[in-house]
Amino acid sequence: MRSLNETPADPALASAKPSPWRKGDARPLLSLVVPFYNEADVVEVFFGQVIPELERIADIRFEVLCVNDGSADATLDKLVAIAQQDPRVRVVDLTRNFGKEAALSAAIDEARGDLIVPFDADLQDPPSVIAALVEKWREGYDVVLARRRNRDADSALKKLTARWFYRMHNAVADLQIPENVGDFRLFTREVGEALKRLPECRRFMKGLFAWVGFRTAVVEYARAPRAAGESKFSGWKLWNFAVEGFTSFSTLPLRVWTYVGVAVAFFALCRAAWLVLRTLLYGVDVPGYASLATAILLLGGIQLIGIGVLGEYVGRIYLESKKRPVYLIRRRYEQRAANA
Template sequence: MSSMSASRTCTPLISLVVPCYNESAMVGLFHEEVSRQLRSLQGVGYELVFVNDGSRDRTLDHLRELAERDPHVIVIDLARNFGKEAALTAGLFEAVGDVVVPMDADLQDPPELLVEFLAHWRNGYDVVLARRVDRSADGLLKRSTAHWFYRLHSRISDVALPENVGDFRLMDRKVVDALKALPERHRFMKGLFAWVGHRTTVIDYVRSPRAAGTTKFSGWKLWNLALEGITSFSTLPLRVWTYLGALIASVSILYAGFIVIRTLLFGADVPGYASLLTSILLLSGIQLIGIGVVGEYVGRIYTESKQRPLYLIQARYGRGPSSALPQTQDEV
């Protein structure tokens, strides 16, 4: 057995990072089911790091109750809703386990896979991905758009995203430390997970329907997340406008030559205003789209240059300030 594998036969601490936004109907069920699975693991310590991302229902109240009666529960209450990517980052900074597993609170990702996760980790893998082979629990539109997004992102980006793999995965401590060292404020976590690399394996599973409650990701939020992913890992949208401009200029030069030759051979005629107006509106629209794409990247530069913290922590329950952060630091 290699030294790396031998070092993983000791009693590990597994941290589950669970971002929560308006999940009052789910946190109790999630805690009960996941705790049952974790207690069944022999020779494994665990902690449940819940991150309340500015919930407007009674999610925080339920989480505080869990923290009071279960010493394994840690609750991080953010000052407001910063978004799932920020909440997930906060959980990664707070988790102190040898391995970290991000999970959603909706129980669509089966806790039973934790056994397989740990088995692959003990065999030397630093990252164990959970790939959804059956997404019938999701709507047809969501499945179709997700499929095309993964394909598009992998084609235009230097970092290929594994298709049908979400945030649910196991990561070794060195992988988590690598993620924590990345300073960017715009964080597309699926892309960052892929970017840090390390030795990776994949296990397949069937995605279940939600046990209770409703999804918090609307079509608009998913669209913005897709734009975030594309602009975070590819500059192709910027380069496209160079090629498009060259194409339009080439066509214009050819058409100008055609007009000159036609005028010399047949004389001048009076062109219609309809075609002129159409051309002006078309080119103006293309220019505005190009400016919008440039503005998207400029906006990212502007946000990064301000160096505002990614999130602010309002309170912690169930444990003092985490050893994963400086004792006085409540922001990242």
């Protein structure tokens, strides 16, 4: 069995590490970067489908960079076993579960390729589409998006909420996110370096991909069901993900409360003028307390909602001010250069 080079955590960027491929090979290197979290059931199926598809792409070298995002099952052991057999597979093990956005950031930082393709381990995105992305890149594009032609593999509720998210986000944010486009895409090393320059630790990668810009094309495809296992995104996690997207690229949720306050104040002035006029015309009566209690509860609820929205942004400022790293690496696994 070939030995692995187990490298302890190193803050240096991946670009500073030597490439395991022979020098003088002019073919571009494609880095397929894949976060894994408790995906032990799908590891063998994943490599059984992905490696042959990558080998079919002409005039391209490739590496598969796997980021183990603190898996609690046998995911890491299986990834390391495959890396022992194939020098084109590298494994980066994070110290704990940092979340998909952080794991994807780690994968982009560690990638050595001239082309970088983020990919999901569940194989809902067909590996055969990668060749189409490469062909589109050959036409001169810096970014090639993979857009889902349909979401038949998703439940009716997930399709509905996804449609709402994209439409609401693009309505309130200055930055437009392409609808039905996930993390699956191809981009050049230049785009990857631009992403590395973005300093925020709370990262909404769909928005960051759109923010950097560059010349972009689109390839459409049909999404498949998961190859194995279950989705790690619960309804609550998806809700928090959506909130992250809104607060990362729009201040409209803050500004809207100015307009709500103006509308409530205007209504209060109109109500006060009506009470004065009614008192002058009809005298003073003794009203009940139901309307008063309703008004107090309504205004109190509006104020609490406004404070909650403000709290979301203050919380982001608080976390960003700590300047903690997005992720920490425990160990890297790859074959020694002599075995490559």
